Amino acid sequence: MLHACLRVEEGHGFAQGAFIPFKRNRMLIGRLSEGNHLDVHFSNPYISRKHAVIQCENGTYTITNLKSKHGVEVNGLSLEPLQQIPLGDQDFISLAKGAVKLTFINQCEDGLETTKDLICPERHVLKICREKRLVLIQGQPLRLNGKYMELLLFLEEHCDKVVSYDEIKKRIWPERFSDNSGMVHEVGQEELSALVYRLRKKLGKFGKKIVTAPGAGYMLEK
Structure with a gap:
């Protein structure tokens, strides 16, 4: 059972403070367009059609930059195209230089293992x-x-x-x-x-x- 979610700090299409729960082990984030099947979509034009993906494997969450045009940052660290890094509770995610701001929340995380x-x-x-x-x-x-x-x-x-x-x-x-x-x-x-x-x-x-x-x-x- 998944207990993780994203809290929207800023992002067109969602109210500030809205929670987006994980319903499965993969969450594809991008800009909605015809024929584009997304789990979470934002209307901001600076967000790529397929901007980033968050995945869970064996209880570990990761985020990958899907070659987005305007980038993905986690806690101020810019991800290279196709770079994947682990996500921890309360990590701050910025898409397209702050066009979308999210906080990753993992209620099951006992602590940051890499800390x-x-x-x-x-x-x-x-x-x-x-x-x-x-x-x-x-x-x-x-x-x-x-x-x-x-x-x-x-x-x-x-x-x-x-x-x-x-x-x-x-x-x-x-x-x-x-x-x-x-x-x-x-x-x-x-x-x-x-x-x-x-x-x-x-x-x-x-x-x-x-x-x-x-x-x-x-x-x-x-």
């Missing part, structure tokens, strides 16, 4: 799923994207070790170090400090786990 504990694993208060680029704080998803997520992932790679300012700058701002002219566009210390400050704010009380090593760099404590 790696970062801090206080016995309490499961702060967790990260690297593959899905998803951060959970006390079970609630925290929407991090861009350089905030890259910085957190990089510090987590070196958990409990100081990462130098220069290492962070090269990892988080690679575009500054790959100019075709061969010139390096300096990343100022104030710019780095501001990024760390804002990330700490986003992490709330867990922001204090990002520790400053004066004159050296930053470290993420367990």
